[in-house]
């Protein structure tokens with residue numbers, strides 16, 4: 001399928017909604033993406049036509065609901081090239097997916113002095129669960145440093161890997177856009193008997209994902225950043241590992257048997273899905289995957305690369321040294337997330353004026369305070385691109401930035 | 411851009427560009443408190459020195475947006491030389507201005523207008539109310555000042 005962004009834009013009702021005078025410039029997809037009509041329809045038609053609890057009723061409607069949910073699991077499994085759909089565990093979001101690994105695998109397998117190696121790019125979701133294990137079981141959290149340009153500095157990797165039981169890195173940074181060499185890190189982890197977890201929250205939505213190629217053992221991502229609903233996340237894990245891991249939450253769905261004396265866990269994936277799952281959200285995420293497949297993830301990646309190149313060039317041409325674009329500038333190792341510092345205007349003030357021009361960007365620390373500290377800033381302005389953005393959105397950003405400069409130098 | 415002009419009044423930008431009473435004081439005799447805005451990562455430190463129930467010196471320091479920094483700067487000029495009781499009144503009025511109604515404070519019902527007129531320059535921050543996320547910026551220094559008072563009480 002050929003990729004025409006003006007057609008894509010039309011698939012997203014909010015982007016052309018009258019409420020916003022048809023003029024919303026949405027550049028905050030790293031926080032959450034907009035939703036195509038197909039996803040919105042899938043969620044509402046689930047409630048209009050299918051709604052029943054899953055894995056429980058013997059009536060046909062309940063079977064339909066169960067099928068809808070398990071079909072979505074198959075689709076998502078195929079989408080990331082997992083060999084077995086039981087390796088897809090539904091969670092609330094990426095944060096819960098990572099917590100599941102920390103609290104189940106981590107608590108059972110890590111102890112005093114064991115090391116979890118993180119990159120300096122991480123989102124709090126892939127930091128705090130490990131800090132918690134440091135508090136509860138005395139593990140050590142260690143950091144892979146960054147180079148000047150915001151890439152992982154792997155020169156000392158061998159030494160960093162000493163005593164490491166898990167390497168946990170983001171597949172793509174939500175602040176700098178950096179896409180670390182996951183395969184290299186996974187292989188290095190395996191060479192010292194460690195596992196590798198990838199926080200793919202900013203990866204899966206933007207490029208073709210193949211868990212075998214990535215070579216990792218766990219992959220966490222979140223539905224709402226990939227055109228899906230909020231409230232649904234995914235943990236993919238190798239079945240041998242998932243089978244060995246103790247359950248995370250206890251309750252209905254996750255058991256085979258319960259007696260007054262104890263319980264027997266269900267098989268994977270249900271072992272990790274206690275309670276009624278977010279069924280409509282799962283169905284919605286299945287529809288999001290269908291949508292992204294129909295566009296083609298290769299096309300999404302190529303479009304974002306082209307647009308990121310355009311954005312880097314446009315911003316450099318128009319603002320020169322007045323604008324700092326943090327992170328790598330080579331689009332082969334970065335995604336479409338642009339963290340900016342403009343003159344000495346505080347990010348909060350920049351985003352306020354941008355909003356006045358209909359441009360939605362995020363100002364803040366982006367839940368990555370350790371990275372902010374390394375960058376030597378408290379916050380940045382972050383503009384992030386997705387499949388529905390085009391050059392006119394980048395131009396609008398640049399125009400609004402120029403207006404911001406004028407406004408504050410009055 | 412009328413909304414924006416209203417938010418970023420000249421006096422606000424002036425305090426942002428030329429902050430008054432920026433810096434630190436020696437602790438003790440001063441007391442210090444630190445405030446954070448977890449949403450945006452802004453931080454402010456407030457030092458106050460109190461003699462005989464009067465604020466004889468105050469300094470603030472931190473990193474933050476024009477609203478949080480100018481509000482803290484204006485706060486320092488508004489309360490220097492005032493008694494703690496007077497300062498409580500100013501804090502109360504400022505919170506009224508920000509539409510934060512503290513039920514626990516007395517006489518807070520219908521006196522909004524008359525009680526905020528004594529704020530002087532601080533009135534310029536009124537435009538913030540139209541931008542609810544920015545209220546947290548404007549009140550950061552003030553909440554930190556209140557933490558200083560808690561420090562004082564503990565000492």
Ligand SMILES: Cc1ncc(COP(=O)(O)O)c(C=O)c1O
Nearest residue numbers: 093094095123125174199201222
């Ligand atoms: C890199 C990264 N990891 C994790 C998360 C957390 O996602 P969620 O809040 O959906 O759990 C985010 C999103 O904010 C992210 O950008």
